[in-house]
Amino acid sequence: MLTPVRKIPQREPEPLAGRLPLRNRAAGLGVLGGLLAVTVVASFAIGAQRIPLDQVVSGLFAPDGSQNALIVQELRLPRTLLGVAVGAALGLAGALMQALTRNPLAEPGLLGVNGGASIAVVLVIGLLKVDEVLVYVWAAFAGAAGAMVLVYLVGSYGRAGATPGRLVLAGAALNAVFSALTSGVMLLEPRTFNGFRFWQVGSLSGRDLETFAQVGPFLLAGAVLALCLARPLNALALGEDAGRALGARPGRTRALGALAVVVLCGGATAAVGPIAFLGLAVPFVVRTLVGPDQRWVLPYSLLLAPVMLLGADIAGRVVAAPGELETGIVTAFLGAPLFVLMVRRARIGRL
Amino acid sequence: MRAGALSVRWEPRTAAVCAALAAVALAAAVFVLGTGDFPIPAGEVVRALAGQGDQATEFIVTELRLPRALTGLLAGLALGLSGAIFQSMSRNPLGSPDLIGFTTGAASGALLQILVLGGGTAAIATGSALGAVLTALAVYLLAYRGGGVHGQRLVLVGVGAAAMLEALNSYLITRAELREAYEAAFWLTGSLNARSWEHAVPLAVAMAVLVPAALAFGGHLRMGELGDDAAQALGVPVQRSRTALVVVGVGLVAAATTAVGPVPFVALAAPQLARRLTRRTGPHLVAAGLMGAALLVVGDLISLRLPVALPVGVVTGVLGGLYLVWLLAGAGRRGRP
Numbered sequence: 001m002l003t004p005v006r007k008i009p010q011r012e013p014e015p016l017a018g019r020l021p022l023r024n025r026a027a028g029l030g031v032l033g034g035l036l037a038v039t040v041v042a043s044f045a046i047g048a049q050r051i052p053l054d055q056v057v058s059g060l061f062a063p064d065g066s067q068n069a070l071i072v073q074e075l076r077l078p079r080t081l082l083g084v085a086v087g088a089a090l091g092l093a094g095a096l097m098q099a100l101t102r103n104p105l106a107e108p109g110l111l112g113v114n115g116g117a118s119i120a121v122v123l124v125i126g127l128l129k130v131d132e133v134l135v136y137v138w139a140a141f142a143g144a145a146g147a148m149v150l151v152y153l154v155g156s157y158g159r160a161g162a163t164p165g166r167l168v169l170a171g172a173a174l175n176a177v178f179s180a181l182t183s184g185v186m187l188l189e190p191r192t193f194n195g196f197r198f199w200q201v202g203s204l205s206g207r208d209l210e211t212f213a214q215v216g217p218f219l220l221a222g223a224v225l226a227l228c229l230a231r232p233l234n235a236l237a238l239g240e241d242a243g244r245a246l247g248a249r250p251g252r253t254r255a256l257g258a259l260a261v262v263v264l265c266g267g268a269t270a271a272v273g274p275i276a277f278l279g280l281a282v283p284f285v286v287r288t289l290v291g292p293d294q295r296w297v298l299p300y301s302l303l304l305a306p307v308m309l310l311g312a313d314i315a316g317r318v319v320a321a322p323g324e325l326e327t328g329i330v331t332a333f334l335g336a337p338l339f340v341l342m343v344r345r346a347r348i349g350r351l
Numbered sequence: 352m353r354a355g356a357l358s359v360r361w362e363p364r365t366a367a368v369c370a371a372l373a374a375v376a377l378a379a380a381v382f383v384l385g386t387g388d389f390p391i392p393a394g395e396v397v398r399a400l401a402g403q404g405d406q407a408t409e410f411i412v413t414e415l416r417l418p419r420a421l422t423g424l425l426a427g428l429a430l431g432l433s434g435a436i437f438q439s440m441s442r443n444p445l446g447s448p449d450l451i452g453f454t455t456g457a458a459s460g461a462l463l464q465i466l467v468l469g470g471g472t473a474a475i476a477t478g479s480a481l482g483a484v485l486t487a488l489a490v491y492l493l494a495y496r497g498g499g500v501h502g503q504r505l506v507l508v509g510v511g512a513a514a515m516l517e518a519l520n521s522y523l524i525t526r527a528e529l530r531e532a533y534e535a536a537f538w539l540t541g542s543l544n545a546r547s548w549e550h551a552v553p554l555a556v557a558m559a560v561l562v563p564a565a566l567a568f569g570g571h572l573r574m575g576e577l578g579d580d581a582a583q584a585l586g587v588p589v590q591r592s593r594t595a596l597v598v599v600g601v602g603l604v605a606a607a608t609t610a611v612g613p614v615p616f617v618a619l620a621a622p623q624l625a626r627r628l629t630r631r632t633g634p635h636l637v638a639a640g641l642m643g644a645a646l647l648v649v650g651d652l653i654s655l656r657l658p659v660a661l662p663v664g665v666v667t668g669v670l671g672g673l674y675l676v677w678l679l680a681g682a683g684r685r686g687r688p
Contacts, residue, residue, distance in 0.1 A: 104507070157680045166679060169623065173675035176616040180668025183540045184661050190533050197532060201521045277514040284507075326525070332518035340493055340511040343504055 020289050025296055028289070032303040036084070039310045043080040044072060047317045048324075051076075078209045083310040083327075085212065086204075086268040087278065089219045091305025092226045093264040094279025095286070095297050099233045100257045101168050104287075107280035108265035111171040111258070114276075115178030116147020117269045121199055122185045126192035136199065137211055137270045141218075144266030150174055152258055202273035202328030204313050215271040222263035223302065229257055230294040237292060275328045278305055281339040288342060308335060365629045365638060372625075372641035376427070379648040380420040384412050386655045418551040423543050423648045423663075425554050426607040427617060431625070431643020432565050433603035434618030435636050436596050441506040447619040448604045451509025454618075455516040456486025457608035458539055462520055465535045466527045472549065475538070476609045483605035486512060491597060505597075541614030541664030543651050550610050557606040562640075564599045568592055569636040614664045617643050620671040627678050646671055 020028055044056045051059070051068045058064065059072030093108040100106075108114075120143025121136050155170035186193045235248030243250055265279070282305040283297060290296040309327065312334050316325035384400075385391040391399070391408055398404045399412040434447045441451075448454055460482020464470040470478065494501070494508040520539075524532050604618070621643035629638050650667035657666075 104503075154676050154679060170676065170679055172619065173672045173679065175672075176620070176668045177672035177676075180615065180665045180672070183536070183668075184665040187533075187536060187540065187661065187665075188659065190529060193533055193536060194529050197521075197524050197536075201525055276517060280510065280514075325522075329518045329522050332514045336511040336515035336518075339514075340508050343507045343511065344493060344496060 025290055029299060029303065032300065032307065036303055036307050036310075039307050039314070040080055040084065043083060043310050043314055044076045046314050047071075047076065048322045074208075075205075078207055078212055079204045079313070080310065081209070081212045081216075082207055082271055083204050083313055084306045085216055085219050086272050086275070087306030087309030088223060088302050089264040089268040090275060090279045090309070091282040091301035091303075092223055092298060093261045093268070094281075094305075095283035095294070095301040096226055096229070096233075096257050096261050096264075097279070098283050099237065099294055099297070100254055100261075102237065103168055104284060106168060107277075108261055111167065111261060111265075112147035112151040112174045112178065113144045113262065113265045114269060114274045115175040115182070116143040116145070116150075117141070117266065117274065118182045118196075118200070119143055119178045119185075120146075122182045122192065122196050125195040125199075126185045126189060133207060133211060134214070137214060140270035140273075141215075141266050144269055145262050147174065147178060148258065148262040148266070152255075199273050201326040202269075202275035202331075203326040204272055204309075205324065205327075207272065211271055215267045218263050218267040222260050222267065225256065225260040226264065227298055227302075229253060229260065230298050233257065233294040237294075273328065275309070275331055277332050277335050277339075278309060281335050282308065284339065285342055362629075362631070365631060365635055368625070368629045369638050369641055372638065372645050376424060376641060376645040376648050379645065379652050380424055383420045383423065383648060383652050383655065384416045386652065387411075387416060418548045419543050419546045419651070420648065421551045422546045422554060422610050423651045424644045425551070425558050426611045426614070427621075427644035427647030428640045429554075429558060429561070429603040429607035429643070430614065430617040430647070431621035432562070432636055432640040433600040433607070434620075434643065435622040435625075435639035436565065436600040436603075437506075437618075438622050440593065440596060440600075441503060447622075448600065449613070449615060449619050450513060451506050452486050452490055452511075452513035452516055453483050453509070453601060453604045454608055454613040455513045455520065457483035457605060458613045459516045459519050459523075460485075461538060461612070462523045462535055465538065466523050466531055476550075476553075479612075480605045480609045483608055484601060486516065487597070487601040487604075537662055538612045540662045541612040541667070542662035543611055543654075544662065546610070554606055554610040557602065561599055561602045561606065564595070565603065565636060568596050568599065611647075612662075612664070614647065615668045616671045617646050617667055620675050621646055623675060624671070624678065627682065 041053070041056070044060075045051050045053060049068070049071055051072065055066075055068045056072055056076075059066075059069035060077070063069040063073055090108065094106075097106045097108050097111065098104055117140035120139040124130050124135060124139045151167065151171045151174050154174065155167035182196075186196050232248050232253040235243040235246050236250055236253050237243075238246065240250055268275070283301050286297050286300040286304060290300055309331060312330040313327045315334060316327055316330040319325055319330075381393050381396050384396045385393055389411060391412065395404055395408055396412055399409045400417075402409070404412070430448075437448055437451065457479040460478035460480070461475050463482075464475045464478035468474065468478075490505065490509045490512050493512075494505040496504070524535060527535065607614075622639040624646075625635060625638035625642040628642075629635055646667055647663065650670055651663045653670070654661055654663045654666045
């Protein structure tokens with residue numbers, strides 16, 4: 001008689017490619033672009049004051065000094081531009097980080113970017129007693145860049161070199177140091193705490209065009225660099241040795257990738273404060289759609305992230321009207337359930 | 352070593368590391384007992400603990416300061432153990448309870464009590480314990496699919512939950528009155544100030560149940576690291592032991608956070624540090640737990656000696672982080688990954 005064989009747990013098939021067939025991927029990119037355009041228009045029109053589309057257009061190109069034109073020019077324009085730029089930057093930075101560290105949990109904040117920016121801002125508030133947005137921007141940028149360089153130095157120290165695991169651990173270690181110091185400084189004085197608690201929640205509101213003008217060029221440069229890295233990153237995904245055999249230079253790719261992450265994520269955090277989760281979730285969603293090929297992952301992330309960020313921003317204006325919910329809070333509240341749903345249904349996308 | 356059904360591999364290095372860590376933790380606890388407005392030398396502290404000191408010293412040591420030291424030791428032990436359990440189960444050093452939402456859930460529960468309902472110490476403790484357990488339950492159920500829970504999926508769902516709860520916490524903090532928010536921020540950093548037997552006794556009871564359970568299932572962790580299929584082939588009931596480990600791990604986090612608040616980094620760093628010290632490839636629960644205790648109590652000792660009043664969470668963050676940096680750099684110099 002046959003003995004009953006113990007049922008072997010069903011193993012999930014390896015995700016060789018995403019769900020979207022190859023021939024539809026370019027079309028998908030077009031659809032995302034269209035979605036972004038719609039979101040941008042909605043971001044101009046929707047808010048505490050609804051503005052009809054014709055007035056949005058006239059307010060943008062032929063401002064007549066009416067109240068609606070003023071709102072479009074002074075409030076909605078900087079906000080929307082920043083939303084697109086910051087969203088794209090965070091999406092790209094997240095995709096880069098996950099590819100560089102080959103860890104699907106890696107997010108841009110992990111390399112110390114948010115921690116460094118926070119400590120710089122809290123020091124500016126606490127010690128220099130400044131409260132000007134542009135000063136925060138540059139302090140945050142400098143802090144983020146400094147932190148990331150430090151993480152990279154620690155992670156690549158010695159003969160072992162900058163392996164992904166070491167970079168992640170170095171980032172987590174230094175992030176803990178930074179965030180502990182940040183709470184230390186913050187708790188010394190209630191006034192500092194009060195200033196910092198509002199910066200700590202990323203928000204698109206209250207920034208003017210000057211912020212965009214100062215950070216924008218950095219974000220653009222970072223994006224170009226990131227997109228150029230798609231091919232070398234694909235080679236890196238095969239592993240150190242196979243990649244090297246294929247002519248990739250892992251060290252150089254990692255250094256350039258890290259540079260792009262600093263510029264993108266540092267700039268984004270500097271402009272609007274820390275926005276969690278976007279950089280983690282967007283590349284994850286994208287990978288389940290198009291698979292691990294970075295030549296698709298990077299552009300998809302570039303387009304999907306701003307759609308989500310602006311969408312969250314608009315939702316925050318609608319839900320709490322006439323006031324508003326900070327963008328960072330809405331991003332997490334909308335993005336997290338979606339992300340959990342995807343995780344439940346998706347095969348875990350390997351890197 | 353083999354004794355009936357139990358078999359333990361005798362590893363001299365691991366045993367030495369464990370002994371050293373326990374010694375560090377206990378010594379630091381003795382110094383914590385001696386520190387305060389009324390300093391007591393270490394010898395006197397030991398004598399008071401043994402019941403041979405004078406009455407005033409004995410009162411200060413056993414009634415006023417012992418709860419703090421004991422809470423620190425036990426909470427550190429709990430954090431180290433739970434960190435080791437979750438990191439090993441997810442096979443990811445980032446899979447610590449800090450990052451997968453359990454601590455954040457505890458914080459949300461406590462914040463709701465502090466800022467919205469305005470409860471006292473007991474209410475805050477209940478709130479944080481409930482927050483941790485409910486979050487864990489939700490994460491586990493959401494990660495449950497096809498008759499089991501995949502370690503990686505558990506972590507990813509947890510990260511999503513953490514992001515959402517973090518946003519809720521920020522919302523509460525930004526909408527609250529400055530004075531109350533400031534108080535809440537202190538709690539959120541993790542603090543051992545003003546702990547009494549009211550905190551220490553429930554924690555000790557919880558630990559008496561949870562630690563044996565954790566050690567009983569600890570052996571399965573190592574096999575689990577080989578992968579689900581291999582572990583199954585070696586005779587480990589993968590799903591059953593994983594459920595048990597999740598329950599124990601969550602219980603440990605909830606107990607610790609309820610007693611001291613969400614002290615950062617101990618759960619993340621202790622297993623990593625212990626692993627590098629013991630030079631084992633697999634997890635070692637005892638070493639990780641003792642490392643957690645040592646980290647938290649040494650951190651508390653330093654925070655007591657600082658000229659400014661900072662909660663212990665600030666110190667553990669800086670200390671644990673710098674130590675991990677130093678270890679990483681040392682390993683790098685010797686060319687080890």
